[in-house]
Amino acid sequence: MPEVILHAEGEEAMLALGARLANLTQGRGILYLHGDLGAGKTTLSRGILRGLGHVGAVKSPTFTLVEPYEIGGMRAFHFDLYRLADPEELEFLGIRDYFEGDALCLIEWPQRGAGILPKADLDINITPQAGGRSLRLSPHTERGEAWCAALAM
Numbered sequence: 001m002p003e004v005i006l007h008a009e010g011e012e013a014m015l016a017l018g019a020r021l022a023n024l025t026q027g028r029g030i031l032y033l034h035g036d037l038g039a040g041k042t043t044l045s046r047g048i049l050r051g052l053g054h055v056g057a058v059k060s061p062t063f064t065l066v067e068p069y070e071i072g073g074m075r076a077f078h079f080d081l082y083r084l085a086d087p088e089e090l091e092f093l094g095i096r097d098y099f100e101g102d103a104l105c106l107i108e109w110p111q112r113g114a115g116i117l118p119k120a121d122l123d124i125n126i127t128p129q130a131g132g133r134s135l136r137l138s139p140h141t142e143r144g145e146a147w148c149a150a151l152a153m
């Protein structure tokens with residue numbers, strides 16, 4: 001399955017795309033979110049978490065590194081590793097527990113956790129494009145390929 005390129009014009013379109021993704025994941029999997037500061041990683045995460053059924057705020061876990069969510073029996077973890085100085089720090093957060101169960105893990109700045117993080121089902125690269133955002137989705141597992149196939153239709 002090749003990459004899928006999508007376009008989201010405006011914040012609402014980004015949230016809607018997140019909701020579509022949420023439906024496909026059924027609350028399971030690992031998504032890496034790449035893009036510069038302001039690209040829209042947290043906005044997409046908000047769309048995904050709300051799409052899973054989360055009601056209320058989704059704050060950027062810039063200082064806490066990870067924000068856990070319990071959504072009607074599902075678990076999700078939203079990481080922002082921008083301030084992670086050393087991937088080894090993740091061990092102290094007890095991140096193994098996060099990736100063991102059936103949870104959805106959304107990871108901003110995953111390159112900061114290289115070598116410690118498990119591999120992603122899907123890489124999402126977000127770049128500005130004509131007032132909106134271009135999203136390049138690259139699957140790395142069967143699960144990720146299934147999501148991409150559904151999104152490409």
Ligand code: ADP
Nearest residue numbers: 008010011014037038039040041042043132133
């Ligand atoms: P990041 O987490 O990558 O630093 P944010 O999600 O905080 O970025 O978004 C930064 C800004 O980009 C916000 O003001 C948000 O409304 C805007 N934004 C997000 N997605 C889009 C989009 N698809 N089109 C236009 N603006 C967007």
Ligand code: MG
Nearest residue numbers: 041042060108
């Ligand atoms: Mg962010």
